[in-house]
Amino acid sequence: MTRARNLSRAIAALAVCAVLVAAPFGLKPYGIYLLSLWAVMTIAAMGLNLTLGYAGQISLAQAAFVGIGAYTAAILTTQGWPFALAFLLSAALCFAIGWLLGYPALRVQHHYLAFVTLAFTTLVFLVLRNEEWLTRGIYGISGIPRPDVLGWSTGAPRDYYFFCLGMLGLVTLATGWLVRSPWGRAFMALRENPIRAASLGVDTRRYTLIAFALGSALGGIAGALYAPLVQFIDPTPFALGLSLNLLLMVIVGGSGFFFGPFLGALVSVLLPEWLRFTEGLYLLIYAAFVMALMAFCPSGLLGIAERLFRPAAKTDDPPALRARKTAP
Amino acid sequence: MSAVLEVRDLKKSFGGISAVGGVSFEVHAGEILGIIGPNGSGKSTLFNCILGQLQPSSGEVRIDGKPITGMRPCDLNRLGVSRTFQLLQVFPQLSVRENLILAGQEHQGSMGSRLLGRRDAGLTPAANRMIDFFRLASVADEKAGRLSYGQQKLLDAAMAFMAGPRLVLLDEPAGGVNPTMLADLRERLRTINAREKATFVVIEHNMEFVMSLCTRILVLAEGRLIAQGAPEAVRRDPRVIEAYFGN
Amino acid sequence: MTDLVQLLVAGLATGAIYALVAVGFTLLWQTSQTINFAQGEFVMVPAFFVLAAMKFGGASFPVALLLGLIASLLVLGVLFKKLLVDPMIRHGVLPLVISTIALALFLKEGVKEFYAADAQPFPALWATTNITVVGAVIALQNLVIIGVAIAAIAALQWFLAATRTGRSMQATAQNPLLARILGIRVERMILYTFLINAGLVALASVLISPIYLAKFSNGETLGLVAFIAAIVGGFNQVRGAIAGGLLLGVLDNLVAAYVSTQYRGAIPLFLLIAVILFRPQGLLGRAEERSV
Numbered sequence: 118m119t120r121a122r123n124l125s126r127a128i129a130a131l132a133v134c135a136v137l138v139a140a141p142f143g144l145k146p147y148g149i150y151l152l153s154l155w156a157v158m159t160i161a162a163m164g165l166n167l168t169l170g171y172a173g174q175i176s177l178a179q180a181a182f183v184g185i186g187a188y189t190a191a192i193l194t195t196q197g198w199p200f201a202l203a204f205l206l207s208a209a210l211c212f213a214i215g216w217l218l219g220y221p222a223l224r225v226q227h228h229y230l231a232f233v234t235l236a237f238t239t240l241v242f243l244v245l246r247n248e249e250w251l252t253r254g255i256y257g258i259s260g261i262p263r264p265d266v267l268g269w270s271t272g273a274p275r276d277y278y279f280f281c282l283g284m285l286g287l288v289t290l291a292t293g294w295l296v297r298s299p300w301g302r303a304f305m306a307l308r309e310n311p312i313r314a315a316s317l318g319v320d321t322r323r324y325t326l327i328a329f330a331l332g333s334a335l336g337g338i339a340g341a342l343y344a345p346l347v348q349f350i351d352p353t354p355f356a357l358g359l360s361l362n363l364l365l366m367v368i369v370g371g372s373g374f375f376f377g378p379f380l381g382a383l384v385s386v387l388l389p390e391w392l393r394f395t396e397g398l399y400l401l402i403y404a405a406f407v408m409a410l411m412a413f414c415p416s417g418l419l420g421i422a423e424r425l426f427r428p429a430a431k432t433d434d435p436p437a438l439r440a441r442k443t444a445p
Numbered sequence: 446m447s448a449v450l451e452v453r454d455l456k457k458s459f460g461g462i463s464a465v466g467g468v469s470f471e472v473h474a475g476e477i478l479g480i481i482g483p484n485g486s487g488k489s490t491l492f493n494c495i496l497g498q499l500q501p502s503s504g505e506v507r508i509d510g511k512p513i514t515g516m517r518p519c520d521l522n523r524l525g526v527s528r529t530f531q532l533l534q535v536f537p538q539l540s541v542r543e544n545l546i547l548a549g550q551e552h553q554g555s556m557g558s559r560l561l562g563r564r565d566a567g568l569t570p571a572a573n574r575m576i577d578f579f580r581l582a583s584v585a586d587e588k589a590g591r592l593s594y595g596q597q598k599l600l601d602a603a604m605a606f607m608a609g610p611r612l613v614l615l616d617e618p619a620g621g622v623n624p625t626m627l628a629d630l631r632e633r634l635r636t637i638n639a640r641e642k643a644t645f646v647v648i649e650h651n652m653e654f655v656m657s658l659c660t661r662i663l664v665l666a667e668g669r670l671i672a673q674g675a676p677e678a679v680r681r682d683p684r685v686i687e688a689y690f691g692n
Numbered sequence: 693m694t695d696l697v698q699l700l701v702a703g704l705a706t707g708a709i710y711a712l713v714a715v716g717f718t719l720l721w722q723t724s725q726t727i728n729f730a731q732g733e734f735v736m737v738p739a740f741f742v743l744a745a746m747k748f749g750g751a752s753f754p755v756a757l758l759l760g761l762i763a764s765l766l767v768l769g770v771l772f773k774k775l776l777v778d779p780m781i782r783h784g785v786l787p788l789v790i791s792t793i794a795l796a797l798f799l800k801e802g803v804k805e806f807y808a809a810d811a812q813p814f815p816a817l818w819a820t821t822n823i824t825v826v827g828a829v830i831a832l833q834n835l836v837i838i839g840v841a842i843a844a845i846a847a848l849q850w851f852l853a854a855t856r857t858g859r860s861m862q863a864t865a866q867n868p869l870l871a872r873i874l875g876i877r878v879e880r881m882i883l884y885t886f887l888i889n890a891g892l893v894a895l896a897s898v899l900i901s902p903i904y905l906a907k908f909s910n911g912e913t914l915g916l917v918a919f920i921a922a923i924v925g926g927f928n929q930v931r932g933a934i935a936g937g938l939l940l941g942v943l944d945n946l947v948a949a950y951v952s953t954q955y956r957g958a959i960p961l962f963l964l965i966a967v968i969l970f971r972p973q974g975l976l977g978r979a980e981e982r983s984v
Contacts, residue, residue: 175789221969228727228789232919233968236961239916247954299550299559299566306536306547313534316496318522318551318608357912361793368790398805404798408791412779415787 137282141275149274150346155386156281157342160288162366162378164335169364170373171296172328173308177360178218178234181241182211182333184355186340188245191258191350200264200345207341208334215333219326230329238357245352257351261344271345281342288335295331296375304328308373365407371419380418448507449474449612449644450495455504457490464490466668467504472612477638477645479659479676481652483689487668488648489531492616496528497521508612523552525611529601529618531648537590541581541600544589545572548604568607575603579633595626602630606637612644619651627651631658656680664688698830699945705834707941708841712896713914714921714933715845716889722865722928723885726777727789730796731893732915738764738897739814739906740803753815761894769890773883796911803908814901837899844895845934848888852930861885913957920960924967926977935976939963 141149161183168176186207193203222233245252252258263271264280271277295301306314307321315321344350362385370381392399414421448471457465465487472478480488493499495506497518506514513521536544550559550566559566576585579599584592589600598618605613618634619627631654638645649655655662656676664672664679666688672679679685713735720726728734742760745751751759776795780788818836822829852858863871864881872878896914904910921940925932940960948956967974 173786175786221965221972224972228785229923229968229972231727231789232923233964235916236920236964240958240961243955243958295560297564299546299562299564300556302539302543302547302550303559305539309536309538310534312498312518313530313536314547315518316522316528316530317548317604318519319547320519320551323556361797364790364793372786398801400801401798401805404794404801407794408776408798411783411787411791411794412776415783415790 138279141278146274149278151386151390153274153278153281153346154343155382156278156285157339157346158363158366158382158386159379160285160342161336161339162363162370162382163288163292164332164339165363166332166367166372166375166378167292167295167304167335168329168332169367170377171301171304171308172325173311174223174325174329175228175231175364176234176329176332177231177357177364178215178237178241178333179336179363180355180357180359181234181238182215182336183340183343183359183363184241184245184352185211185214186337187344187350187355188252188258188340189337190341191261191344192251194262194264194345195258195260200262204338204341207337211337211340212330212334215330216326218333219329223322223325223329234360235357238360242352242356245355252352255351257349258344259349261348261350263345263348277346281346284338284342288338292335293375300324300327365403368415369407369410369417371417371422374417374419374423377417377419384418448472449476449509450646451505451507451510452491452495453505453507455491455494455506456502457487457494457499458502463668465494465501468665468668468670470663470670470673472644472646474644475638475642476661477634477647477659479647479649479655479662480665481649481655481662482665485667486665486688488665489616490668491665492528492614492646492648496526496614519551522608522610525608526614527605527608527610527612528614529605529616531616531620533594533597533601535589535592535597535600535604537588539589541576541585541587541589541592542569542572544600544604545575545607548607552608571607575607578637579603580629595622598622598626599630599633602634606641606643609641610643612646615645615647615649617648617650619649619654627654634658695949699949700942701830701834701838703942703945704938705837705941706900706944707938708838709896709900709937710914710917710921710941711934711937712841712844712892712899713918714925714937715848715930716892717918718922718925718928718930718933719865719885720889721922722930723861723868724777724781724882725785726781727785727792728889729789729792729915730799730911731918732911732913733796733799734768734890734893734911735897735900735914735918736906736908736911737768737799737803738894739901740807740812741767742898743812743814743906744807757898760898761891764894764897765887765890767890768893769887770883772890773886777886796915800908800911807908809908811905811907814898814906816902817898833903840895840899844892848892849930857881857884917960920964924963924974926974929974929976932974932976936974939975 140152144152161179164182165176165179168174189207189210190200190203193206194200218233218237219230222230246254248254249256263277265271266280269276271280296304303314303319303324306317306319307324311321366381366385367378368381369384370377370379388403389399392402395402410417414424416423450472452471453469455465455468456463468487468491480491482488490499494501497513497516500515504514505512508524508526513524536547539547546565546568549568549571553566553568554562576582579602581596581599581603584596589597592600598621602615602618605615618630622630634645635658637643647655647659659676662673662676662679663670664682664685671684671688672682674682713731717728717731720728738760741763742756745756745759746753749756749759776791777788780791816833818833821832823832823835824830852862860871860876861881861884863874863876864878868878871881900914917940921936922933923936924939925934925936940963943959943963944956947959
């Protein structure tokens with residue numbers, strides 16, 4: 118029976134991949150841009166899912182890491198550095214900063230990471246805006262080039278989309294490996310029951326820190342892909358609003374589910390388009406929707422799907438939120 | 446030769462209330478020490494202080510002569526101390542085998558090998574041995590949350606032994622287990638104690654279980670040690686009878 | 693020197709407002725484990741209740757104030773508890789936190805869409821005069837703010853310590869299970885906490901809006917300051933929240949005067965990071981136990 122299920126899963130995955138590859142051929146440039154944006158946001162959301170969904174920590178700093186990644190890539194590539202180098206540097210820088218930020222904050226409890234990351238996001242925004250010598254402040258950086266990948270130019274919208282899709286694929290594979298490895302088992306343990314995990318030798322502090330730093334690195338990667346996508350960046354998008362948006366993406370999709378971020382990012386990117394007729398009320402509707410979701414099904418859309426399609430396997434609460442029943 | 450576990454004058458107060466008021470004892474290699482006492486005698490608090498869940502107000506705890514007072518639980522575990530919990534704490538979404546692999550993985554290899562190496566950290570054979578020993582083969586691939594209470598208790602004990610610990614602290618292992626499984630559990634614990642030369646400390650309310658399992662008994666009442674010795678002697682000790690039943 | 697006194701007084705005034713908000717936040721956390729990420733928006737909204745009462749209801753300012761207070765108590769106190777917190781709490785802390793984040797967004801966008809996007813002037817309770825005290829010229833408004841805030845907090849402290857209900861609330865905050873066993877009506881105590889918070893934020897709103905104008909985006913900065921004040925002071929302590937708020941207010945004003953204003957907003961953040969690094973229990977808090 119599991120073989121049949123694995124087969125159906127593989128077929129579904131292939132179908133989705135086929136759709137993703139075929140889609141841009143039927144879309145206008147704006148549609149292709151949205152798809153690319155979805156791919157990039159999914160990467161950032163996957164990072165946050167590691168921190169929140171697997172390690173159980175609320176981070177409000179993902180926007181800051183996307184911003185740091187975007188600016189690192191933008192500053193370096195507009196100076197002529199090769200994209201690959203800028204990309205790696207973005208990831209490494211965000212990992213390091215994530216580690217430094219998380220180290221003191223995770224030594225104490227009570228969701229301190231949430232507040233520290235909130236403060237950090239505000240701080241990063243201020244730096245991006247004020248340090249004109251580096252970031253050109255509110256004037257922004259324009260003319261961000263799109264990379265040449267082994268001779269293939271990604272300048273055209275469709276080509277850059279495939280590049281983003283490829284990166285998403287690589288990140289998915291890497292994260293999938295991580296989640297299935299003993300590290301992933303440790304993450305899950307410290308989310309479900311940190312006390313029990315500690316009594317089994319799981320160094321909860323270190324694993325939480327790793328999850329946070331890796332999540333931040335993924336944010337940086339998303340930023341490094343975002344900059345060439347929009348080809349002009351200024352500090353405005355990299356503020357608390359984006360952090361909240363990414364958080365909601367993870368939650369709405371289903372925190373702790375591997376494909377939650379994919380779904381959440383889709384909803385978040387498409388929602389303004391669908392609700393365009395409401396003229397600005399869409400944020401209001403989105404917020405109301407999230408509150409309702411939290412009241413009735415905190416496990417998000419994938420949680421609802423799980424309840425519908427596998428009722429025997431359900432327990433009351435979703436993976437990421439079950440553990441947090443007992444307040445610290 | 447120093448004792449495996451040495452507790453010296455351990456005290457723990459919460460605000461003005463003294464839960465443990467100066468307890469000292471030693472446990473030697475291979476012993477199965479039972480700690481009993483009426484409700485509120487401070488057994489669980491004592492346990493939690495030894496295990497690093499609580500900071501003692503004063504006093505010292507040593508493992509093999511090394512002070513471990515206030516060490517983090519995960520570091521303590523890495524030193525060879527493991528425990529079971531009074532309130533069952535297995536990972537319900539993982540299979541039985543996965544639970545066991547989790548219990549052993551932090552003692553295998555390094556952080557690097559845990560990321561890049563085998564998914565099961567090479568622990569499948571060891572996990573299977575544990576499954577066979579605790580007779581959980583029929584449910585090895587089931588999610589732990591689906592097991593019966595007694596089976597989960599066995600899993601909990603199995604997890605504590607996965608890492609080959611020197612010292613195992615069992616917090617009410619018999620709680621809620623039906624009589625047939627109880628005999629089974631007791632026999633499994635005795636066997637593994639002899640085979641692995643592990644030292645046990647057991648808190649229990651089930652008098653019959655603890656008397657038939659343990660080699661030595663400590664009795665706590667109101668945060669103090671009031672008697673210790675062989676099970677038979679303790680059972681007849683008037684101070685113990687008074688602590689349980691009053692005057 | 694007179695400048696310094698002026699700055700200090702102004703700082704204490706802003707700090708007093710921060711303290712009100714931080715105290716409410718801390719009380720909510722203590723009694724019901726509610727981390728209210730919408731606390732900043734809670735301070736932003738009451739001013740708009742008042743403005744709406746005047747604009748759409750034609751009420752005079754004093755009447756509008758009263759209506760605004762009642763609306764705040766109802767919406768930010770009762771409705772908040774019954775509609776958001778109660779259904780959520782059984783799912784755990786995380787969904788509640790997410791909900792308050794969504795609520796913050798909801799309130800912010802709601803005000804922006806249904807009232808106005810630009811900053812609104814808000815009438816003051818006092819005359820904008822200056823008085824001279826020991827040679828220093830001090831704005832009357834600062835003294836009024838400090839006075840009102842002190843009175844409110846003193847009243848709150850008295851209530852918590854001297855009345856039976858207040859002591860029951862403290863017991864609920866310290867140990868809800870035990871409180872229940874002792875016969876305290878825990879649910880009702882928690883409701884009172886929410887009402888007190890609603891009152892405190894309404895007061896803060898009315899005090900701060902004349903100075904900084906009422907704008908839908910005010911919540912962001914105010915909320916952040918409240919959280920930081922609570923943590924810096926010592927998360928578990930009402931006294932800590934007061935100390936944290938005052939400290940932040942004074943620091944903010946001093947820094948703005950003597951250091952570049954570009955990074956004015958960063959001062960609370962640095963303070964937060966410093967506290968977390970060197971004294972995580974806060975300035976007035978006690979070192980926390982590892983939880984069992």
